[in-house]
Amino acid sequence: MDVREFRAGDGVAVRAFWEASGIRIRPGDDDRSLAAFAERNPGLFLLAFDDQGLAATALGGWDGRRGWLYHVAVRADERRHGLGGRLVRTIEQRLRERGCPKVNLIVWNDNAAAMEFWKANGYTRATTVEFEKEL
Numbered sequence: 064m065d066v067r068e069f070r071a072g073d074g075v076a077v078r079a080f081w082e083a084s085g086i087r088i089r090p091g092d093d094d095r096s097l098a099a100f101a102e103r104n105p106g107l108f109l110l111a112f113d114d115q116g117l118a119a120t121a122l123g124g125w126d127g128r129r130g131w132l133y134h135v136a137v138r139a140d141e142r143r144h145g146l147g148g149r150l151v152r153t154i155e156q157r158l159r160e161r162g163c164p165k166v167n168l169i170v171w172n173d174n175a176a177a178m179e180f181w182k183a184n185g186y187t188r189a190t191t192v193e194f195e196k197e198l
């Protein structure tokens with residue numbers, strides 16, 4: 064498995080991968096936003112490849128107060144082999160090294176498998192409610 068950072072030109076492939084993984088494409092997933100995210104978060108926007116192509120993605124963000132995880136996804140035939148957990152731990156370690164004390168993430172409330180995955184990785188369900196607004 065070859066893990067590298069997002070590069071300009073990866074946008075079409077990662078969006079197709081996310082759609083195939085059941086991840087909704089949302090504001091912030093266009094090429095310009097992904098490139099800006101990668102630039103602001105060096106070492107945290109990870110893509111894993113095997114001989115079949117893109118096998119997993121994981122985006123870590125650090126805003127100076129909180130770490131954030133987005134779009135952790137593993138190709139269906141590679142699931143339950145530890146790849147998702149490995150990428151998450153890599154990002155957590157890099158966030159720790161930047162001084163990040165806490166990581167947040169959002170799970171859609173119909174995604175029971177993802178909730179199990181996050182629990183298995185030491186995450187606890189928050190009691191907060193998300194609010195949002197498109198600009």
Ligand SMILES: CC(C)(COP(=O)(O)OP(=O)(O)OC[C@H]1O[C@@H](n2cnc3c(N)ncnc32)[C@H](O)[C@@H]1OP(=O)(O)O)[C@@H](O)C(=O)NCCC(=O)NCCS
Pocket residue numbers: 084085086134135136137138141142143144145146147148149169170171174175176177179180181183184
């Ligand atoms: C969630 C996802 C990223 C997990 O990736 P993965 O590489 O399969 O996860 P891991 O192999 O590291 O799993 C670690 C542990 O998490 C738990 N887990 C993972 N997937 C699970 C599932 N479908 N059901 C129950 N528990 C699960 C298990 O405890 C697992 O350990 P085990 O296999 O020894 O039992 C993957 O299922 C996926 O891409 N799902 C679609 C996209 C998605 O929903 N992403 C999350 C958005 S919040």
